[in-house]
Amino acid sequence: MTVTLALLLGLIALAGVVLIVLAARPDVTRSTEGKILAFLALFVAPGLAVYGGATAHLERSKSTEFCTSCHAMEPYGMSLHVKDTEYLAAAHFQNNRVPRDHACYTCHTDYALFGGVRSKLRGLRHVMVNYFGSVPDTIHLYNPYNNRECLHCHLGSRSYEESSGHQGEEVSLADLRSGKVSCTTSGCHDVVHDVHRLKGVEMWTSAEKP
Amino acid sequence: MSATAASPMNRAIRRSALLLLGAFVIEVFSLLWKSPLAFFLFLGIGGLLALLGMVSYLLSLVSSEATRP
Numbered sequence: 706m707t708v709t710l711a712l713l714l715g716l717i718a719l720a721g722v723v724l725i726v727l728a729a730r731p732d733v734t735r736s737t738e739g740k741i742l743a744f745l746a747l748f749v750a751p752g753l754a755v756y757g758g759a760t761a762h763l764e765r766s767k768s769t770e771f772c773t774s775c776h777a778m779e780p781y782g783m784s785l786h787v788k789d790t791e792y793l794a795a796a797h798f799q800n801n802r803v804p805r806d807h808a809c810y811t812c813h814t815d816y817a818l819f820g821g822v823r824s825k826l827r828g829l830r831h832v833m834v835n836y837f838g839s840v841p842d843t844i845h846l847y848n849p850y851n852n853r854e855c856l857h858c859h860l861g862s863r864s865y866e867e868s869s870g871h872q873g874e875e876v877s878l879a880d881l882r883s884g885k886v887s888c889t890t891s892g893c894h895d896v897v898h899d900v901h902r903l904k905g906v907e908m909w910t911s912a913e914k915p
Numbered sequence: 916m917s918a919t920a921a922s923p924m925n926r927a928i929r930r931s932a933l934l935l936l937g938a939f940v941i942e943v944f945s946l947l948w949k950s951p952l953a954f955f956l957f958l959g960i961g962g963l964l965a966l967l968g969m970v971s972y973l974l975s976l977v978s979s980e981a982t983r984p
Contacts (some may be wrong), residue, residue: 710946713922714943715944717939717942717943720926720935721936721939721941724932724933724935724936724939725932725936726918726927727928727929728928728932728933728936729935731924731926731928731932732925734924734928743928743972746932746935747928747931747935747968747972748969748972750966750974751935751938751939751969752969754938754939754942754965755942755961755962755965757959758942758945758946759958760944761946762945762946762953762954762957762958765949766951766954770949771951773928774949774950775951829954832954832955835951836951836952846929864945871943879956883947890942912956915927
């Protein structure tokens with residue numbers, strides 16, 4: 706349990722006690738102190754609790770554990786543990802190129818204005834489809850994967866910019882930056898999750914499972 | 916129950932307090948429940964109860980001010 710969550714639960718417990726007193730003896734609000742107490746317990750504390758609760762839920766929804774808790778996402782979670790580092794997602798996850806506890810969110814959020822909000826709204830829809838709809842056999846991205854999401858971290862890094870593969874005649878840094886050449890579908894880093902080929906693949910076991 | 920305790924203002928405070936207690940119980944449950952559905956529970960039921968409780972309390976304040984001689 707995080708400190709923030711513990712503080713939130715403490716606030717809720719404290720406000721709950723005052724609410725029980727108010728429900729049992731509403732007369733206490735006749736005094737000025739009672740009115741202030743009622744305002745704090747009936748308006749300020751619930752406002753803070755709802756804000757804190759929403760923040761805690763949104764923060765939790767960024768975790769790898771949360772994303773892979775749906776049955777449809779389990780293979781994607783497994784693909785992070787594939788031993789073969791040709792698997793792009795696995796190489797990032799196992800080498801701490803993305804935070805392991807926020808692995809999905811790090812790569813699948815648009816690094817653009819309202820990208821996070823859009824991700825959250827899509828996430829709400831995904832939860833609804835998972836529980837109350839029918840999950841498609843093959844899951845596709847809404848849009849082709851944008852190089853911007855890769856370059857958010859890689860742009861400016863020495864190993865990326867000095868890589869011979871990124872400075873060739875066929876592929877240049879400018880092409881990658883402009884999106885003219887895709888990082889993931891131009892034949893360079895096209896093995897990303899490959900969830901349909903996971904059967905029998907050797908897994909890296911020393912990492913904590915998401 | 917005394918006449919004072921049954922006054923409209925007291926009833927409104929009791930109603931708000933009970934609604935908010937319900938909201939808090941649901942919020943605590945949703946925070947401890949590790950399921951993607953917890954957010955829907957939190958927002959759909961807990962948030963609604965909290966909103967109703969807060970609005971009910973604010974309306975009671977406004978109406979008590981309006982009826983004051």
